[in-house]
Amino acid sequence: MASSLSLSSHTVASLFPSHTSKPQLSLSKSIPILTKSSQSQFHGLKFSHSSSLSIPRFSTFKTSISAKVNKGAVPPAFTLKDQDGKTVSLSKFKGKPVVVYFYPADETPGCTKQACAFRDSYEKFKKAGAEVIGISVDSAESHKNFAKKYRLPFTLLSDEGNKVRKEWGVPSDLFGTLPGRQTYVLDKKGVVQLIYNNQFQPEKHIDETLKILQSL
Amino acid sequence: MSILKQHRCPSRSLTHIPTSPRLHLVARLTCSATTTTTKPKSSQNQLVIEPRLETKPDSITPIIPSVGPPLSNDPSLQSTWSHRAWVASGCTTLFFSLAKTVTGAADTHMWFEPIVAGYVGYVLADLLSGVYHWGIDNYGDATTPIFGSQIEGFQGHHKWPWTITRRQFANNLHALARSITLTVLPIEILCNDPVIQGFVTVCAGCIMFSQQFHAWSHGTKSRLPPLVVALQDAGVLVSRSQHSAHHRPPYNSNYCIVSGVCNEFLDKNKVFEALEMIIFFKLEVRPRSWSEPGAEWIEEMDEAQSQVTVH
Numbered sequence: 001m002a003s004s005l006s007l008s009s010h011t012v013a014s015l016f017p018s019h020t021s022k023p024q025l026s027l028s029k030s031i032p033i034l035t036k037s038s039q040s041q042f043h044g045l046k047f048s049h050s051s052s053l054s055i056p057r058f059s060t061f062k063t064s065i066s067a068k069v070n071k072g073a074v075p076p077a078f079t080l081k082d083q084d085g086k087t088v089s090l091s092k093f094k095g096k097p098v099v100v101y102f103y104p105a106d107e108t109p110g111c112t113k114q115a116c117a118f119r120d121s122y123e124k125f126k127k128a129g130a131e132v133i134g135i136s137v138d139s140a141e142s143h144k145n146f147a148k149k150y151r152l153p154f155t156l157l158s159d160e161g162n163k164v165r166k167e168w169g170v171p172s173d174l175f176g177t178l179p180g181r182q183t184y185v186l187d188k189k190g191v192v193q194l195i196y197n198n199q200f201q202p203e204k205h206i207d208e209t210l211k212i213l214q215s216l
Numbered sequence: 217m218s219i220l221k222q223h224r225c226p227s228r229s230l231t232h233i234p235t236s237p238r239l240h241l242v243a244r245l246t247c248s249a250t251t252t253t254t255k256p257k258s259s260q261n262q263l264v265i266e267p268r269l270e271t272k273p274d275s276i277t278p279i280i281p282s283v284g285p286p287l288s289n290d291p292s293l294q295s296t297w298s299h300r301a302w303v304a305s306g307c308t309t310l311f312f313s314l315a316k317t318v319t320g321a322a323d324t325h326m327w328f329e330p331i332v333a334g335y336v337g338y339v340l341a342d343l344l345s346g347v348y349h350w351g352i353d354n355y356g357d358a359t360t361p362i363f364g365s366q367i368e369g370f371q372g373h374h375k376w377p378w379t380i381t382r383r384q385f386a387n388n389l390h391a392l393a394r395s396i397t398l399t400v401l402p403i404e405i406l407c408n409d410p411v412i413q414g415f416v417t418v419c420a421g422c423i424m425f426s427q428q429f430h431a432w433s434h435g436t437k438s439r440l441p442p443l444v445v446a447l448q449d450a451g452v453l454v455s456r457s458q459h460s461a462h463h464r465p466p467y468n469s470n471y472c473i474v475s476g477v478c479n480e481f482l483d484k485n486k487v488f489e490a491l492e493m494i495i496f497f498k499l500e501v502r503p504r505s506w507s508e509p510g511a512e513w514i515e516e517m518d519e520a521q522s523q524v525t526v527h
Contacts, residue, residue: 104493104497105496105497107506108493108496108506109489109492109506110489110493174490174494177494177497177498178490178493178494178497179497200485200486200489200490
């Protein structure tokens with residue numbers, strides 16, 4: 001009697017859904033309210049859902065908040081301090097693709113995995129002509145230590161008070177208890193071409209962003 | 217399977233764990249000092265006594281580490297009458313709970329529901345063992361009220377995991393037996409529903425004996441009763457291989473120790489990681505598993521198991 005609890009991915013997916021913003025509209029499944037047309041993806045399975053207000057099939061764990069930055073839009077500009085204390089503006093990167101990834105905090109397991117995954121694939125991003133920018137609420141000093149410890153070659157920005165996170169509409173997870181992990185890919189004109197959200201599979205952010213960069 | 221380097225040393229074998237600090241052996245010289253009086257020099261009117269200090273090494277005494285695992289005959293591993301009393305009370309409580317379940321089921325001709333409730337209790341016990349284990353492993357320390365001694369015990373267990381197999385039965389179970397007695401007895405007295413009793417009996421029984429299942433998961437196949445090995449292989453009790461995964465850095469998986477049935481779900485869906493993140497963001501407390509394990513966590517191998525570990 002080797003019993004084991006294994007729920008289907010569909011059920012598990014509703015616990016920690018991931019979302020990729022693509023232009024298609026299709027059948028409704030469990031949805032965070034007010035999210036625009038997007039696909040949720042978990043363990044390789046894709047769900048598509050509409051942008052209309054639909055009642056969630058399962059209780060969602062995402063905070064209901066308007067997605068202020070959507071695919072096809074130009075996100076609000078920001079000016080933040082990097083790990084060296086220098087001021088960095090998003091406008092500085094116009095003319096090249098930019099990967100902006102919002103993550104919960106330095107020195108947490110998922111964020112470390114994600115940062116190291118970006119580091120390990122950094123050459124591929126450079127080859128695609130893209131810049132990588134990580135943003136969290138941590139201080140410049142925390143970013144400096146984090147970048148130094150893990151030899152991160154890209155820019156980390158300090159979003160004091162989560163101002164930019166709120167302006168861009170990055171959703172929280174688990175009833176608002178966790179800052180969300182969401183990545184935006186901007187093309188050379190600064191237009192959002194991909195929004196990918198996945199809290200607990202941080203390495204997938206790299207795969208998804210590289211995929212879209214191939215087509216830009 | 218892990219093959220670990222072995223370093224020879226006078227008193228005990230050490231196993232090199234590459235990422236951990238090593239316990240160094242230092243030879244100590246034992247010196248003896250003697251004073252002698254010399255014959256006074258012949259001098260007409262002077263007596264000179266010159267004490268002479270002689271230093272002679274008589275033995276090289278192997279170092280006994282100042283903090284080491286308890287030996288087999290260590291009192292901390294032995295059962296006391298208090299331990300036995302609590303285990304007896306726990307078992308008696310469970311026996312009467314089971315009896316009440318059976319008689320209640322017989323009276324109401326309702327067997328299926330209590331059995332299902334018992335199974336639910338079995339699964340929940342596994343889950344609860346994991347949650348408790350995760351909490352104790354990651355938060356607090358020896359000074360934490362109520363849980364301090366258990367936290368210290370779990371820490372020591374990570375450093376010397378094999379010592380649990382040397383604990384006597386009542387010593388190992390008495391703390392859980394006490395909790396079970398105090399929790400289950402009121403329920404037994406107040407509740408007559410066989411379904412609830414069935415759930416409580418199995419859940420409490422599995423919790424009480426979880427430390428024994430845990431100890432068996434640290435045993436070697438050749439030394440365990442065949443029935444225990446069979447139950448481990450069948451997944452009814454937590455297996456040796458599954459639990460050994462918990463004892464590898466970063467020590468953040470396979471927390472459940474009754475049957476391990478919940479481990480796959482909890483680890484695959486990063487349930488504990490999510491809880492750790494919530495606690496970090498709400499209470500600003502980092503779990504121990506997020507940091508490199510300190511010396512007090514790194515396992516020291518038992519002499520008898522220092523060669524090759526096969527799971």
